[in-house]
Amino acid sequence: MVVGSGPGGLQTAYSLARAGVTNCAVLSRDPAPGGMFRRWPIYQRLISWTKPDAPVEPGTREYEWYDHNSLVGDEPEHRALVRGFMDRAYDVPARGEMEAGLVEFAKRGDVRVRYECEWLTTSRDENGFVLGTSDGEYRCRVCVFAIGVTDPWTPPISGLDAAPHYAATRTPDQYRGKSVFIVGKRNSAFELAQGLLPWASRIVLASPRPVQTAVLAFSPLSIRYLSPYMQHIRGGSGSFVVDAAIERVERHADGYRIRASGTTWEGELELEADEVIAATGFRTPVRDLPALGVAMVNDGRMPAQTPYWESVSVPGIYFAGNVMGASAGLRKHGATSAAASVNGFRYNARVLARHIAEKHFGIKREQQEFVRAGAVAFLRDELAYAPELWIQKGYLARVVETGGGYRDGGIVPLADYVDRDTGDSCAVTVEYAADGAVTPVVYLRRNGRLAEHTLPTHPLHRFDTDEHRRVLDALIS
Amino acid sequence: MEAPADNYVDALSRLALFADLTHPQLEVLAHSFDEEVFAAGQRVIRQDVTGGGFYVILEGEAQVVIDGKERSRLGRGDFFGEISLLTDTQPTADVIAATMLRCLIIPDTELKPFLLKQPTVMYRMLQIEARRLRAANAWDG
Numbered sequence: 001m002v003v004g005s006g007p008g009g010l011q012t013a014y015s016l017a018r019a020g021v022t023n024c025a026v027l028s029r030d031p032a033p034g035g036m037f038r039r040w041p042i043y044q045r046l047i048s049w050t051k052p053d054a055p056v057e058p059g060t061r062e063y064e065w066y067d068h069n070s071l072v073g074d075e076p077e078h079r080a081l082v083r084g085f086m087d088r089a090y091d092v093p094a095r096g097e098m099e100a101g102l103v104e105f106a107k108r109g110d111v112r113v114r115y116e117c118e119w120l121t122t123s124r125d126e127n128g129f130v131l132g133t134s135d136g137e138y139r140c141r142v143c144v145f146a147i148g149v150t151d152p153w154t155p156p157i158s159g160l161d162a163a164p165h166y167a168a169t170r171t172p173d174q175y176r177g178k179s180v181f182i183v184g185k186r187n188s189a190f191e192l193a194q195g196l197l198p199w200a201s202r203i204v205l206a207s208p209r210p211v212q213t214a215v216l217a218f219s220p221l222s223i224r225y226l227s228p229y230m231q232h233i234r235g236g237s238g239s240f241v242v243d244a245a246i247e248r249v250e251r252h253a254d255g256y257r258i259r260a261s262g263t264t265w266e267g268e269l270e271l272e273a274d275e276v277i278a279a280t281g282f283r284t285p286v287r288d289l290p291a292l293g294v295a296m297v298n299d300g301r302m303p304a305q306t307p308y309w310e311s312v313s314v315p316g317i318y319f320a321g322n323v324m325g326a327s328a329g330l331r332k333h334g335a336t337s338a339a340a341s342v343n344g345f346r347y348n349a350r351v352l353a354r355h356i357a358e359k360h361f362g363i364k365r366e367q368q369e370f371v372r373a374g375a376v377a378f379l380r381d382e383l384a385y386a387p388e389l390w391i392q393k394g395y396l397a398r399v400v401e402t403g404g405g406y407r408d409g410g411i412v413p414l415a416d417y418v419d420r421d422t423g424d425s426c427a428v429t430v431e432y433a434a435d436g437a438v439t440p441v442v443y444l445r446r447n448g449r450l451a452e453h454t455l456p457t458h459p460l461h462r463f464d465t466d467e468h469r470r471v472l473d474a475l476i477s
Numbered sequence: 478m479e480a481p482a483d484n485y486v487d488a489l490s491r492l493a494l495f496a497d498l499t500h501p502q503l504e505v506l507a508h509s510f511d512e513e514v515f516a517a518g519q520r521v522i523r524q525d526v527t528g529g530g531f532y533v534i535l536e537g538e539a540q541v542v543i544d545g546k547e548r549s550r551l552g553r554g555d556f557f558g559e560i561s562l563l564t565d566t567q568p569t570a571d572v573i574a575a576t577m578l579r580c581l582i583i584p585d586t587e588l589k590p591f592l593l594k595q596p597t598v599m600y601r602m603l604q605i606e607a608r609r610l611r612a613a614n615a616w617d618g
Contacts, residue, residue: 156484208504245504261501295577297514299485299507304514312516313577328513332528334584336511394528419520434528434586452526 001131001140002026005113006035007102007342008321008349009146011071014109015353018074020363025140026111027133029118033106034099035321036148042169043195044095047187048341051091052083064387068343069098071105072350078109119147122292128316142360144352145289145303146320153283153301157183159249163256163276166192172199175275180204181258183246184279185211192279193228193239203228204271206242208263244269249276284323289314302326307415308355309348318356324348329395329415333434337395347388347396351411367401368408375406376473379428383440383455384464386411386430394431397443401425402476414443421448426476433457440468442475485512488535489581492554494605497597509591510583515574522558522572529568530584531558537578542571550575559602562588 002013005028013026030038041047046069054066058080064072073079082101086093093101106113114135121132128141152165166188172195179202182189186207193203211229231237244260255274262269283301290296295313297304303319304312305327311317319326325339338344357363370378382389382398388411389396397417399409403424417427427443433454440455440463455463455471486507489495495503512535515521521539522529533556541549541557548570551557561568562585583591592599 207508208501209508210505243505245501263501263505295514297512297579299512304516306516306519312514312519328511330523330526330528331530331582331584332526333586334530418523418526431528450525 001129001138001142002144002146002320003119003131004028004035004146004148004321005030005033005106005115006037006146006148006321007071008148008324008345009035009113009144010102010106010109010111011346011349012144012146012320012353013111013113014071014073014078014105015350016356017111019353019357019365021353021357021361025138026113027117027119027131027138028113028115029134031115032103033111033113034102035146036150037095037099037102039095041095041191042166042188043172043191045090046092046095046098048343049091050082050086050093052086052088058083061387062385064343065390068341068391069093070101071109071342072346073105073109078105081105081108120287122288124292142316142318142356144318144320144356145284145286145323146349147285147323149282149284149302149322151283151285152278153281154278155280155299157246157249159251160246160276160278160280162251163249163278166277166279167282169277172196175200177201178274179255179272180275180277181206181256181271181273182277182279183207183249184281185209185241186279186281188281189279190228192277197227197231197239200238202238202240202273204240204242204273206244206246206258206260208243208245210243210264211241242269284319289317292317297326307413307419309352316360318352320349320352321345324352327413329413330418332394333432335394335432338392343391344395347392347411348413351396351413354410365410367410370400370406370408372406372476373473375400375402375426376469376476378408379426379442379476380464380469380472383428383430383468384462389428389430393438394429394441397427397429399425399427418443418450421445430463442472444475488579492533492535494533494554494556494598494601496601498595502595506581510581510587513580513582515578515580517574517576517578519574519578520571521574521578521580522561522568522570524569524571525567527567528585529558529561530582531562531588532556532572533581533583535579535581538575539578540573540575542573543569556602556605559588559606 002009016024048068050069051066056062059076069082070080081104085097085100118134123130129143131138152167175196176199180200182205184207185205189205228239231239232241243264244262246260248259250257256276260269293314294311295304309319309324309327322340324345328336397414401407401409425445429441431441433439437457439457442453444451486503539551540547557572
């Protein structure tokens with residue numbers, strides 16, 4: 001069973017069907033596909049790009065690198081669907097354009113969902129799990145929860161619960177001439193600040209951690225961050241970005257009084273605001289899963305997961321969608337999964353579907369076989385072009401089995417490859433080195449021992465050179 | 478195991494390593510570095526794989542394993558991964574979750590700036606390393 005009809009649920013259900021799992025039911029409390037994109041982002045513009053025209057043909061695997069929003073299809077007519085809905089006002093889609101792309105994917109990909117069937121309770125029986133829903137009980141062996149990270153979450157700050165959460169933000173014109181205090185400095189906080197710039201008289205964003213400008217400059221969030229932050233840096237505009245731990249929020253007849261302690265500066269701050277908004281993030285709406293034994297992480301906000309996105313404490317319960325980000329992988333030099341956005345988790349969901357098909361339903365994948373030179377060329381091309389490896393750097397790997405011939409071992413989570421010995425093989429990944437350089441890496445497993453090899457970088461990121469072929473060839477021999 | 482009753486900041490505040498940090502400093506720590514939970518049997522750092530981080534145990538136990546042999550056990554408040562970061566070498570041991578294991582993680586590239594910004598944590602870390610060295614010498618002798 002799959003719960004959820006957002007991009008994570010749709011991709012998982014689609015890929016399960018393509019992997020041969022035909023007895024899969026998809027439930028959703030919503031009346032139509034789209035998940036969070038039926039409502040959010042609140043100011044209606046995404047931050048991840050889709051280039052309607054690119055140097056490569058839309059619908060090819062290479063085009064996925066230029067289109068971070070469409071789900072990934074096995075058949076050509078299911079691919080690159082978001083571009084067709086874009087009005088080209090921006091290179092990032094509007095919320096409605098994204099939603100339309102998802103609806104089209106569900107329709108063309110024949111993803112059948114029982115809409116308006118809300119999952120309410122979870123229990124076990126001898127064969128697996130029983131999901132209590134608004135439409136009666138459903139029984140299953142394996143359950144994938146693709147339920148997003150959509151429940152408003154507010155940290156335990158005295159008085160903050162009296163202020164509305166990001167999710168309850170009103171239209172920007174209703175903040176006209178007001179001073180607005182936003183708790184938080186991540187995506188949603190800066191999104192609000194950007195949206196309120198033309199309306200509010202003063203905007204203060206505050207949270208303990210300083211803005212990391214070096215990270216920000218290269219982040220897809222820069223589109224949302226830059227104006228409010230630059231106005232703060234240049235001074236005098238009425239936008240302020242403050243590093244402070246919020247100690248207390250007091251509601252009074254005319255608005256709010258906020259008390260905070262500096263984190264990157266010494267001292268206390270007390271200020272008045274007409275409005276306070278808690279842009280403090282979201283949690284996964286896990287309902288009764290913790291009572292069933294599902295361990296949580298990130299301050300209790302997301303379920304803790306294995307490299308294959310299975311609950312670390314309740315086998316048979318899996319997660320898909322942006323909640324997959326809580327399975328962080330090897331964290332080499334701090335890099336984790338790109339699962340916070342569709343471009344990353346669409347691949348994870350496909351890998352998960354193949355894993356479930358194989359592990360729980362005994363469905364073996366067809367494996368392409370190679371002669372040795374073919375295997376070398378295949379791995380080199382994967383390093384050079386595979387969108388899975390380029391988008392999920394240091395997280396997803398392409399494997400070729402090398403014990404007695406050469407066979408494609410598929411795309412797998414790197415952490416699982418490194419930690420589980422499945423025989424002689426070779427895996428390739430694209431990773432960030434310690435200095436930030438995009439670097440091809442090869443892992444070789446032989447007689448139970450694993451060795452890591454770094455291949456040369458290239459100023460134009462070209463990993464399809466003769467040198468790369470020679471190094472790979474020498475390693476695999 | 479259900480979600481812990483207290484929050485992440487509270488859990489950090491009770492560890493000896495962070496005992497000298499003020500509340501705002503603990504808030505920065507909690508907002509800057511991730512928490513992760515590992516299943517029993519899952520590897521946390523790996524012998525011969527580069528790029529690992531610095532881990533502080535918030536809950537649970539871990540085994541230190543060298544070439545397949547358990548050498549020691551770690552529990553709440555213990556930390557690991559720092560030797561390979563400080564010496565810029567690959568880890569010489571696997572650290573494997575012995576029970577469900579909850580950790581704070583500071584990535585390799587961020588450990589030095591963090592310690593330089595929080596010298597009280599660096600001093601506490603040095604004290605603990607000194608005790609470990611003394612225990613190892615006593616054991617060897």
